[in-house]
Amino acid sequence: MKDAVSQPPISKRVVAATTLATSLAIATPNPAQAIPLRDLIFRGIQVIQLSNLSNQQERELGEQIHRNLQSQGMRLHQGRTLNRYVNRIGQRLVEAGARRRKVAYRFQVVDDKRVNAFATMGGRVYVTTGLINTADNEAQLASVIGHEIGHIDRKHLVKQIRKTMVAQGLTTAITGSNRSQVANIGVNLLVSRPQSRSDEYDADREGLRILRAADYATSAMPAFMRKLVSSRSTPTFLSTHPAVPDRVVRLEQDIQSGPKNVCDSNPDLRSCGLSESRYRQLVGSR
Structure with a gap:
């Protein structure tokens, strides 16, 4: 593609x-x-x-959104070990199943106790320390990262910005000195607007496909969603349309009817990302 x-x-x-x-x-x-x-x-x-947008333009706009997020209080986790670990998971997923191979994907950890994950454009994916600590194993964390890769592969945020600009009658240039204004639209969408029903289902399907291609246990994706929705408060990135139980049902149907990987037929706790003890050793308590 x-x-x-x-x-x-x-x-x-x-x-x-x-x-x-x-x-x-x-x-x-x-x-x-x-x-x-x-x-x-x-x-x-x-x-x-x-x-x-070319890949370069998308990357530049993503970098501006990154700077705007930082200026609004987003704090990146400084620990190299955890960042390397999350990036390794992300790159494994990209190499196995991302559709847009020319995008330079970057995976970063945000210092935030809240359970959250989001993607901008140009390859930037963020997961919070709260989400990392809540996951039971690597496959569950990978399922969220795969979902966010799906959003970038499908250019969901770019499409949302375009719709917003049309709706608001904006004529702001998308490059040069006015790029920050367009980036602020993207930040606002990330903070206050949930993804659409179709975008969430689309990213779920893409995330599951990528997870399967990377030989992770696909069962981790609906399992983690169930765990999160049963918690005291639904995490921000799940507080969207469609309802999480509907997404879980669809994912389980797709897993049942879709192609299988080695983890579906012979799940190994370590290689399939299901070992909780190993995961705790790698991420510690952040």
Whole structure:
């Protein structure tokens, strides 16, 4: 699967932008609030640009979101051992099943007792120390990381930003000095907007496929979801549509009917990521 989408000639892109602009103009109910056609065309071009970000542009926007998150209080865990361990799990998953191989994936630990995980764009995936401590084994942690890789592979955040820009009538440039403003939209979406029902199911399917390809125990994915939803308070990254029990049912159905890996037929606690004692030795108490 190719990562970069080849862009059509500029004439076709302007025509597409004009079509989008015309649609927006028709949808404007109050003539007094109508937006000049030139501005609508510009907005259409911005939307097309966001739809066809190169890997480099996506990485740059992801870096800006990373900086904005840090400026808003996100604290990265400084322990090299734990970060190396999480990155090793992430890279194992990427090499086995990520669709966008040209993306430079980075996996980082956030110092936060809350159970959470999220992905931005350009390959950045974050898991909190709270989530790491809550997982029973490596396969459960890997199941969450695989799910977040699925979000990046499917460009879910990019699509959400695009929809938000269209809905708010924004014409902010996506590169250069205004990149931070677009990045703030991404930060706001991460903090206050849950992923859509279809995006969550999509990331679940992708995460399960990646987990299977990396020869982890696929049963760890629904098992960890069950554990988290039965806790006193549902973690932030699970407080979304669709309901977690529905996601668990779908995952178990997919595991039952889908292809099998070595861990499904002959589960080894160590190689399949199911050893709790080994996991505790590796992550300690953070």
